[in-house]
Structures are given as C-alpha cells and as structure tokens.
Amino acid sequence: MQGKKILVTGGTGYIGSHTIIELITQGYSVVCVDNCINSDKSSLMSIHQITGVSVPFFQVDLCDSYETKKIFTAHPDISGVIHFAALKAVGESVEKPILYFRNNLDALINVLDLSIQNGVKAFIFSSSCTVYGEVLKSPVDENTPLQAAESPYGRTKQIGEQIIEDSVKNEMTQSILLRYFNPAGAHPSGLLGESPINQPQNLVPVITETAIGKRDTMTVFGNDYETKDGSCIRDYIHVCDLARAHILALSYIFNGRQKVPVEIFNVGIGNGLTVLEVIKAFEKESGLRLKYKVGPRRPGDVVAIYSDHAKASKELGWYPQYNVNDIMRTAWAWEQKRQQR
Ligand code: NAD
C-alpha cells in the first residue's frame, strides 16, 4: 500500500498514535487531526522519534464542519480514514450525555460526510465491545445480538455504527467497524503509551499509577461475582495488536476483498482474565506488591465479556502477538518513563 494517504482522526490519542506508527511502518502516508481535548502533541514527537517521520497535523475540532472540510481540501488524495476521535469516559458520559452525543456523533457525521463526498475508499471506525451491552455468555461473536447500551458513551457507538451502515450503503466508500475489547499496554520502544489529559479510569493505567505512587491505593470493584476468583472477567488486548488490526482492515478494503458496504470485526485476544489475574501479572512483571483493597461492585459492570475473534483471523489474517505479561511489562515501562519526564 506504498504511499496511500490515510487520515487518522484522534491521532494524538492513545490508540490513534500507536496506529500511526504501524501505518508509517507499512508504507502509508499519514495525516493526523485531533483537537487535543484528551491528548497532547507530544505523541507526534514520539512518533517522529520512533519512525523518523513528521506527520502533518491539524489541530481541529471535528464538530466544526468548516474547519474539517479544510483538511480534505488540503489533502484531496486521502484514500482511507481511520476515525478514532471521540470522548470515551463512560462515567462522564452518564453525567454529560449531551456532550457525548454532540461530540461523538457530530464529529462522526462530519468526517463521514466529507469522506463520502471526497471519494474515500475505506472508512474504519473505532467501535467497542460496549455495543454488546450486558451479555449473557462469552465469548461473543459479531452475530451476538446487541443489548441496550449501559451508558450514553456506549449508545454513541451503537448509533455511530448505524449511521455508518445507512450512509455508505449506496456509496463507493466501504467501511469496517472494529469492536475493540480492552486495549492496554504501550509501545515496546518505551517512547509512547497512554497519556490522557483526563484521569484514567481503566484498570491497567490505574494499576501502574498506583504502583508508581500517583494513587495511594486502588480498589478492585467486587470479588463476589460468579467467576473463578470472584472478580470480573475482561479481554485485554495489547494496543500494538489492536493497531495492526487497522492496517489489515484497510488492506482488506483496498485489495477488493470486502464484498459488502460494511463489515464488523471483534478485536480482542479471546482470553478472559479476572481483575485479580491482571494484578498478579503486573506483580510478576514489575516485581512489586500492589497496594489494593477490595471494594463494592462498580455499577454497570458486566460480570464477564471476552471475544470470539475467529472472523478477524479468517478474513483479515489478524492474530494477537502479545499477552497479558507483555501488556503489563510495556505499560509499566511507560509509566516509569513518564515519571522520569
Ligand atoms: P483517546 O482519548 O486517547 O483518543 C481519542 C482522541 O480523540 C483524543 O486525542 C481526543 O483529543 C480526540 N478527540 C475527541 N473528540 C474530538 C473532536 N471533536 N475533534 C477532534 N479530536 C477529538 O482514546 P483512545 O483510547 O485512543 O480511543 C480511541 C477510540 O477508540 C475512541 O473512539 C474510543 O471510543 C474507542 N475505544 C477505546 C477503547 C479504550 O478502552 N481505550 C475501547 C473501545 C473503543
């Protein structure tokens, strides 16, 4: 795919920045847009350090259709769009649903509309396992019926998927909806990882922030679930494995292998781990004892969800290369690096 130009929205964020590295490594040319509401431009410096490439960057709020259009005018040869840009804090979305609907849906509609108008061939969308809602059993495959979303954030992903399905039906743009499970970990170089502006609430950064002393202790949300050790089960996927799935999704469309307007793929490693197992993996990799206590269940938590990713393996040729130990090792290396800074 030498030279094809890809617009990455939300590209200074966690998954976007790791995906840009993978795109550059695979010979794509990249344009990045982000309004830096939950990231900063330092990730572009890390991308430069790792790849030697300075990525053209637009600091634009994608809800602003006028400013967004200028990106497509400046780069009329964009062949693919990977749309990461969104707000993602589940709890905040419950408190501020309008903010989430406005930001996540307005931005999607603007980028999608301009992609279709400008003849973009491939539109890849960051969806989430959250669209499955309270599942009755795992693993979940792409045919598992969606339940009501647990939060306005989750609803923006369900509605986002529907908007795309309706909009590309009769267009030359084809789309892939990637339903991520629990992304975690950092780039193996130690130069890039998760550094959100908002305080992270996800398990892995909470663990590393506790270990480094940014938090006094952490809470395991419940140990009375019907699981092997009583804590919830999730499917943690290394961010670099996830990044690779986007490149394979682009190739799938560019090589003419996609026969329908929209395809959906689960991207998780398919291995359910409990919260306590993740903590043990951290302790093994870091050699530290983590300060944690067991607290009550977190409202809205699903007992267990993990993926069946057979479709992504069969169609895209995607197989995870990292495990939970790699996730914890790279996440911990990144936390220590941030501390030095
Ligand atoms: P992130 O917050 O690190 O990255 C998202 C980026 O989008 C941020 O840099 C933010 O500044 C930018 N952004 C938000 N609204 C914008 C707007 N209106 N205009 C321009 N830029 C805007 O989050 P992430 O973890 O990298 O997530 C990327 C995508 O993947 C999101 O769509 C998220 O919903 C989805 N997702 C994330 C997870 C996860 O656990 N990290 C899981 C499933 C799906």
Ligand code: WQD
């Ligand atoms: C994982 C497990 C917690 C923090 C969220 C979104 C989902 C998707 C992925 C975007 C759970 C437990 C956590 C802590 C804990 N994101 N935990 N103590 O809730 O599976 O999914 O991120 O689309 O939509 O909901 O991820 O990392 O918050 O939690 O015990 O301090 O860790 O209860 O069992 P979750 P998480």
